[in-house]
Amino acid sequence: MRAPTILSEENHWLEISFEGDFSTARTFDCGQCFRFGPLSDEIPLPPADCKNAVSGIAYGKQVAFADNGIHLFVYASPEDFQTIWKQYLGLDADYVQANQQIQRALTGASRQHMQTALEASRGIRILRQEPWEALCSFIISQNNNIPRIRKIIEALCREYGEQITGGWAFPTPDALAGAGKDAIFSLGAGFRASYIWEAACKIASGAFSLDQVQNTQIYEEARELLCSLRGVGPKVSACALLFGFNKTEAFPVDVWMQRVIDTRFGGKLDPTVFGNWAGLAQQYLFYYERCAACG
DNA sequence: GCCCAGGGAATCG
DNA sequence: CGATTCCATGGG
Numbered sequence: 001m002r003a004p005t006i007l008s009e010e011n012h013w014l015e016i017s018f019e020g021d022f023s024t025a026r027t028f029d030c031g032q033c034f035r036f037g038p039l040s041d042e043i044p045l046p047p048a049d050c051k052n053a054v055s056g057i058a059y060g061k062q063v064a065f066a067d068n069g070i071h072l073f074v075y076a077s078p079e080d081f082q083t084i085w086k087q088y089l090g091l092d093a094d095y096v097q098a099n100q101q102i103q104r105a106l107t108g109a110s111r112q113h114m115q116t117a118l119e120a121s122r123g124i125r126i127l128r129q130e131p132w133e134a135l136c137s138f139i140i141s142q143n144n145n146i147p148r149i150r151k152i153i154e155a156l157c158r159e160y161g162e163q164i165t166g167g168w169a170f171p172t173p174d175a176l177a178g179a180g181k182d183a184i185f186s187l188g189a190g191f192r193a194s195y196i197w198e199a200a201c202k203i204a205s206g207a208f209s210l211d212q213v214q215n216t217q218i219y220e221e222a223r224e225l226l227c228s229l230r231g232v233g234p235k236v237s238a239c240a241l242l243f244g245f246n247k248t249e250a251f252p253v254d255v256w257m258q259r260v261i262d263t264r265f266g267g268k269l270d271p272t273v274f275g276n277w278a279g280l281a282q283q284y285l286f287y288y289e290r291c292a293a294c295g
Numbered sequence: 296g297c298c299c300a301g302g303g304a305a306t307c308g
Numbered sequence: 309c310g311a312t313t314c315c316a317t318g319g320g
Contacts, residue, residue, distance in 0.1 A: 143315040190301030
């Protein structure tokens with residue numbers, strides 16, 4: 001595949017050409033990340049033909065993204081684009097091939113539905129978030145709704161994250177271990193506070209290694225490692241692996257996805273038919289059901 | 296197996 | 309409007 005290319009730079013906005021599709025709106029609205037929203041007013045507007053500009057904080061930096069349906073626009077330095085955001089957005093992955101694999105995986109009515117979901121979701125990218133942020137965020141996400149998840153995460157960042165231009169970085173495991181579980185509870189995290197704090201302590205002390213999860217190539221082994229943490233079960237581990245550890249074969253099933261499986265696939269859907277791109281297929285099906293199908 | 300644990304959103308009556 | 313339900317996981 002063709003490598004993404006910086007075409008121009010204006011007002012700190014980079015214009016990027018790349019292969020495949022990219023939808024800023026769908027990528028940042030499909031529930032995979034919690035720290036992006038409408039463009040902050042401290043950031044200059046992208047070129048006039050852009051829609052759906054978003055900004056947020058990841059990898060300890062404020063960043064913004066937009067697109068005009070043809071090219072992608074990134075508010076960042078060219079160096080950061082090459083070393084961080086290109087990978088973050090999955091522009092180095094072959095989504096053309098991924099979509100082909102997803103479309104060919106099924107037959108009959110199932111194949112037809114997958115096709116419909118893909119078209120409605122075209123341009124969603126699986127973001128490659130930081131492992132700790134993804135793990136912590138999806139621990140918080142359990143039995144919870146998105147506005148409240150965002151609120152808890154922002155409180156954690158404001159209280160325990162490093163201050164940077166435009167806000168606060170996601171707090172390190174060290175910082176949250178030092179905070180204590182009562183302090184995390186008092187930010188509104190509820191019963192998840194002890195899960196967050198225990199995970200932070202294990203990672204800060206070296207008793208648990210995120211690098212080991214990252215480097216474990218056998219999916220089931222990586223999943224078991226994560227599930228050894230309290231508060232991390234099948235759903236949370238799948239989300240963390242998909243969004244934070246670049247394990248694109250992860251296939252998170254929450255109540256919505258179970259409903260999709262029951263109503264659209266007769267109660268049976270084997271994620272392994274999508275090979276290493278099961279997680280992308282899951283995002284298409286999930287987004288279609290939650291956002292696109294219901295208008 | 297069953298209930299419970301924050302709390303805000305969604306849905307119901 | 310108020311009341312109820314939802315949510316993913318672990319512990320009692």
